[in-house]
Amino acid sequence: MTTTAPHEAAGTAAAGxxxxxxxxxxRPPRRSFLPDRIRRGGLPYLLLLPALALELLIHIxxxxxxxxxxxxxxxxxxxxxxxxxxxAGLDNFRIAVDFDAxxxxxxxxxxxxxxxxxxxxxxLAWLFGVTAAILMQDRFRGRGLLRALFLTPYALPxxxxxxxxxxxxxxxxxxxxxxxxxxxxxxxxxxxWLVGDNSFWALVVTSVWRTWPFAFLMLTAALQNIPRxxxxxxxxxxxxxxxxxxxxxxxxxxxxxxxxxxxxxxWTFNDFNVPYVLFGKAAPEAxxxxxxxxxxxxxxxxxxxxxxxxxxxxxLFLLVVTAAYLxxxxxxxxxxxx
Amino acid sequence: xxxxxxxxxxxxxxALTAALATGCGxxxxxxxxxNNDSPKELTYWATNQGSxxxxxxxxxxPELKKFEQQTGIKVHLEVIPWATVLDRILAAASSGQGPDVxxxxxxxxxxxxxxxxxxxxxxxxxxxxGGKDRFAPAPMAATGAAGxxxxxxxxxxxxYALYYNKQMFKEAGISRPPTTWDELVADGKKLTKDGTYGxxxxxxxxxxNAHHAFVFGKQHGADFFDASGKPTFDKPANVAAVKQYxxxxxxxxxxxxxxxxxxxxxxxxxxxxGKAGMLLWQAARTSLQAHGMKTDEYGVAPVPFQSGGTxxxxxxxxxxxxxxxxxxxxxxxxxxxxxxxKFMTSTEEQRILTTKYGSISPVLEAQRSKPRDxxxxxxxEVLAKSAAPLPQVPDESQFETLVGGAMKELLADAAAGxxxxxxxxxxxxxxxxxxxxx
Numbered sequence: 001m002t003t004t005a006p007h008e009a010a011g012t013a014a015a016g017x018x019x020x021x022x023x024x025x026x027r028p029p030r031r032s033f034l035p036d037r038i039r040r041g042g043l044p045y046l047l048l049l050p051a052l053a054l055e056l057l058i059h060i061x062x063x064x065x066x067x068x069x070x071x072x073x074x075x076x077x078x079x080x081x082x083x084x085x086x087x088a089g090l091d092n093f094r095i096a097v098d099f100d101a102x103x104x105x106x107x108x109x110x111x112x113x114x115x116x117x118x119x120x121x122x123x124l125a126w127l128f129g130v131t132a133a134i135l136m137q138d139r140f141r142g143r144g145l146l147r148a149l150f151l152t153p154y155a156l157p158x159x160x161x162x163x164x165x166x167x168x169x170x171x172x173x174x175x176x177x178x179x180x181x182x183x184x185x186x187x188x189x190x191x192x193w194l195v196g197d198n199s200f201w202a203l204v205v206t207s208v209w210r211t212w213p214f215a216f217l218m219l220t221a222a223l224q225n226i227p228r229x230x231x232x233x234x235x236x237x238x239x240x241x242x243x244x245x246x247x248x249x250x251x252x253x254x255x256x257x258x259x260x261x262x263x264x265x266x267w268t269f270n271d272f273n274v275p276y277v278l279f280g281k282a283a284p285e286a287x288x289x290x291x292x293x294x295x296x297x298x299x300x301x302x303x304x305x306x307x308x309x310x311x312x313x314x315x316l317f318l319l320v321v322t323a324a325y326l327x328x329x330x331x332x333x334x335x336x337x338x
Numbered sequence: 339x340x341x342x343x344x345x346x347x348x349x350x351x352x353a354l355t356a357a358l359a360t361g362c363g364x365x366x367x368x369x370x371x372x373n374n375d376s377p378k379e380l381t382y383w384a385t386n387q388g389s390x391x392x393x394x395x396x397x398x399x400p401e402l403k404k405f406e407q408q409t410g411i412k413v414h415l416e417v418i419p420w421a422t423v424l425d426r427i428l429a430a431a432s433s434g435q436g437p438d439v440x441x442x443x444x445x446x447x448x449x450x451x452x453x454x455x456x457x458x459x460x461x462x463x464x465x466x467x468g469g470k471d472r473f474a475p476a477p478m479a480a481t482g483a484a485g486x487x488x489x490x491x492x493x494x495x496x497x498y499a500l501y502y503n504k505q506m507f508k509e510a511g512i513s514r515p516p517t518t519w520d521e522l523v524a525d526g527k528k529l530t531k532d533g534t535y536g537x538x539x540x541x542x543x544x545x546x547n548a549h550h551a552f553v554f555g556k557q558h559g560a561d562f563f564d565a566s567g568k569p570t571f572d573k574p575a576n577v578a579a580v581k582q583y584x585x586x587x588x589x590x591x592x593x594x595x596x597x598x599x600x601x602x603x604x605x606x607x608x609x610x611x612g613k614a615g616m617l618l619w620q621a622a623r624t625s626l627q628a629h630g631m632k633t634d635e636y637g638v639a640p641v642p643f644q645s646g647g648t649x650x651x652x653x654x655x656x657x658x659x660x661x662x663x664x665x666x667x668x669x670x671x672x673x674x675x676x677x678x679x680k681f682m683t684s685t686e687e688q689r690i691l692t693t694k695y696g697s698i699s700p701v702l703e704a705q706r707s708k709p710r711d712x713x714x715x716x717x718x719e720v721l722a723k724s725a726a727p728l729p730q731v732p733d734e735s736q737f738e739t740l741v742g743g744a745m746k747e748l749l750a751d752a753a754a755g756x757x758x759x760x761x762x763x764x765x766x767x768x769x770x771x772x773x774x775x776x
Contacts, residue, residue, distance in 0.1 A: 076453045079432040102772035172596040195599045195750035280601055282544045282743040301736045
């Protein structure tokens with residue numbers, strides 16, 4: 001706390017004869033182009049500056065433009081000169097949330113489908129991830145190989161992986177029906193997986209297959225931090241496997257889970273690639289995820305104002321959910337530590 | 339330790355985002371209207387016409403070289419797959435950064451015309467490319483709204499035709515291709531047995547569905563838009579039209595249920611491999627050959643009409659399908675671009691390109707030669723006599739998405755054994771119409 005404003009004003013030239021006395025002995029008196037205060041308090045900000053500028057450029061500015069677009073009647077007539085599109089006020093939003101009218105009802109339906117899909121997909125991905133991570137915590141022969149195998153879906157490019165799924169799920173020539181219908185005879189007739197109601201399950205399975213390795217990877221890393229001694233002590237006290245998992249493993253994974261579930265939720269809720277590659281531009285109603293729905297509302301029908309309004313609503317929803325989630329889980333954690 | 343690691347991560351992220359940001363740049367510089375700032379270069383976006391993007395590059399490459407020799411203008415070619423063409427054009431229009439000359443599906447002409455993204459072909463520009471009357475009237479009708487300067491000129495024309503398997507027809511005792519839908523259904527039923535079907539449908543592809551809806555609508559005396567451009571999707575005649583198409587799978591059962599999810603041209607494969615006896619398609623020759631079907635194994639006929647009276651029904655059995663050639667409003671080589679349009683629509687180039695792609699030339703002079711095959715003979719006749727352009731209204735693309743999408747759902751329902759009667763079709767079309775926001 002030696003630096004003060006007058007000292008600052010004196011500049012580096014006066015540093016040697018500073019009235020506050022000699023500088024701390026462990027800090028050599030070197031010349032610097034940065035004033036002291038900035039060097040101490042501002043350095044982190046200075047280092048963050050490039051990231052901040054790019055963040056502004058790549059995320060914030062497009063977001064603000066998107067929000068501005070949502071208040072405009074931006075159709076194909078105006079795409080060459082966005083500025084000339086007439087202001088629509090809240091009309092785009094009104095249409096999007098008017099759940100008695102067809103457009104709003106379709107959006108609500110899509111939102112409900114997405115919520116159901118997200119809960120199922122994130123839940124299953126996490127469950128598979130945590131199960132596999134715990135089972136593979138102890139060394140055994142072939143562990144490395146299995147780990148590598150489990151991570152394959154995560155390492156494959158989305159497009160390649162999902163297009164493979166779309167081949168597997170074809171009704172007449174797909175492997176899934178070949179096994180279920182032709183070989184096992186479980187179904188009376190071949191099932192449609194890519195159109196109709198079953199498409200929802202096709203989407204859940206593909207999404208879980210794609211995301212669970214990430215959960216597995218994160219949780220495996222987190223498990224490395226749990227000291228062996230805790231388990232040994234628990235065993236001495238007579239705790240079984242189930243109790244060990246409940247009282248040692250899961251509490252220790254809590255901080256990781258907090259972030260992991262949030263990230264999986266955001267990824268899954270916003271997922272565009274999987275449904276787009278699986279179903280094309282017109283997703284079946286049962287699997288009409290919100291990102292595809294918004295894409296269709298703007299690109300396929302050339303109504304970018306309306307699409308932007310829906311995106312803004314989606315953004316608000318995700319912000320609220322994320323904030324609430326962080327608040328709730330964060331409070332729990334603070335209570336634990338204090 | 340932790341600090342340094344975070345700093346490293348931050349630095350890496352910054353570097354990556356910077357790389358991404360610069361990677362997005364490039365292309366023609368943002369500018370006002372058309373100008374001649376870079377007279378020695380052109381960028382050309384071609385849509386995918388051949389069996390693959392590579393095949394297109396091989397077809398177009400030598401022709402572009404020829405153009406370069408004649409004019410000294412180097413053409414940078416990019417062949418764009420169909421799935422992304424419209425998105426790319428919209429992105430180009432909104433950013434002002436795009437090609438100089440581009441291909442577009444002719445059904446988008448009037449939407450793009452309204453967006454002002456394309457250089458209008460007024461009398462002056464038409465003069466530079468050799469005049470408007472060089473082109474056939476039907477494809478010219480699909481270049482923008484009536485009464486306005488066309489947004490583009492026709493490049494390749496196509497029509498739907500009925501392809502039929504000669505051997506399967508012979509075995510089923512059918513002597514000639516059907517000329518009415520009643521005959522087609524009757525023939526289809528004869529062909530449907532032991533795992534083979536009468537008709538192959540591309541039911542999971544909304545665009546194909548919408549094209550058929552248009553033709554059936556015309557044959558029922560209905561349009562999907564009224565004179566003022568308002569949608570009339572759920573008019574009774576349109577409901578009947580869509581139902582007639584859905585019924586091939588639902589009621590007549592002359593198409594395999596699995597067709598409901600076909601969206602990657604599996605119907606062409608099924609026809610070529612003898613799983614179905616008939617196919618409604620545009621210029622299928624090259625695709626059929628790619629699947630191993632020889633040209634003498636299939637016959638080509640015009641798409642059937644309705645049987646019975648012609649009260650209010652129009653003599654239409656195909657849309658005017660095709661590709662238009664447009665000049666981007668933001669081009670910085672407008673003279674070169676027009677020279678290139680003139681070159682691509684010249685009689686000689688038209689003969690070369692349409693022969694390779696199996697399409698019909700919209701240039702009258704190029705049509706005068708003898709048809710190269712039965713495919714072209716039928717398509718030329720249909721184009722001249724019974725093809726109509728899809729509605730030239732700005733909301734046309736919404737019609738394709740919404741009505742075609744509704745038909746996809748209906749076909750899926752039919753395939754799953756659910757009822758798809760008049761009431762269901764009516765409900766689906768009403769819902770589609772309500773999605774039109776204005």
